[in-house]
Amino acid sequence: MKSRRRPYSEQRPTDAGGGVWSVPVPIPGSPLGYTLVYAIESPAGPVLVDAGWNHPEAWLALRDGLSSIGMDVREVRGVVVTHYHPDHAGLAGRVREESGAWIAMHEADIAMVKLLRGFDAGGHREFRADMLRRAGAARVEVEEVSAHQPRPPALPDRTLHDGDLIDLPGRRLRTVWTPGHTPGHICLHLEDAGRIFTGDHVLPAITPHIAVYPYDRADVDPLSDFLESLEKVAALGDLEALPAHEWVFQDTAARATEIHTHHEEKLVRLAALLAEAGEPLTIWETAARMTWNRSWEELSAMLRGMAAGEAAAHLRTLEVRGVIRRTPEVDPVRFALHS
């Protein structure tokens, strides 16, 4: 962890220059601390990039943060959401209620919102328990699964596609579809200023969660999507990054390349781990043998679940590349090196 990380209590709304302000909005109870909501001024009212977590404290931080920079939340013209996760999309609905703003999101993440809104708590718990069992988790770990899930975000009223210009009078803000962290994650390229809002796609010190859910899915490959999306953003050249967490930084392309390398190295280590094992491993066994920022024993049930999702995404990419194969007709599914 680099030393530039500062807690939420030390964050303030900041003039980022060129008609862009950043407003830190807290994520209660999360080590991530806060989401940076960006407000871009326009003659027709500010447009927000992301909105923050749906929590009373977060709402006050957003409303008062905007007012401290001379913006009224009731005058917000629109909210562009980089992806459907609750720390980004959570408050978009509240902003729309107050201001009549539009909410825009990529079509693939709108599909995720619709899916989440269709789940009840029981259905969600069952989905997770079944997924853990099929990955080879121990019975006690399957039983520990909680039904808790954050309230799904509001349904957007504008659908974005790759290359679309955002309705922001006087500026050129273009949608860059960057699937990986979520299927419909987008970055927003402020073409008239050489800057890019990177959401969670490219962050200065940490990397976003890349996972497959349910773990044993064989019809998607989000890590390959993510790596391709990193190349896509790197190809845009030397842009200043305005990320949704941590801090603003220069040279998005260099950081995107660094994150790409990080995952390629992780893939090499994972293939070596499977070679060493000498027998096919379940997703759960694989996750338990990989290196995380804490030992497997110290990870909470939730963090183990996320680690298994990451393991599954890396296994899936190695499978697509023909390095490993899944053993057919066994439950739980197992992976081994191609012999």
Ligand SMILES: [Zn+2]
């Ligand atoms: Zn996210």
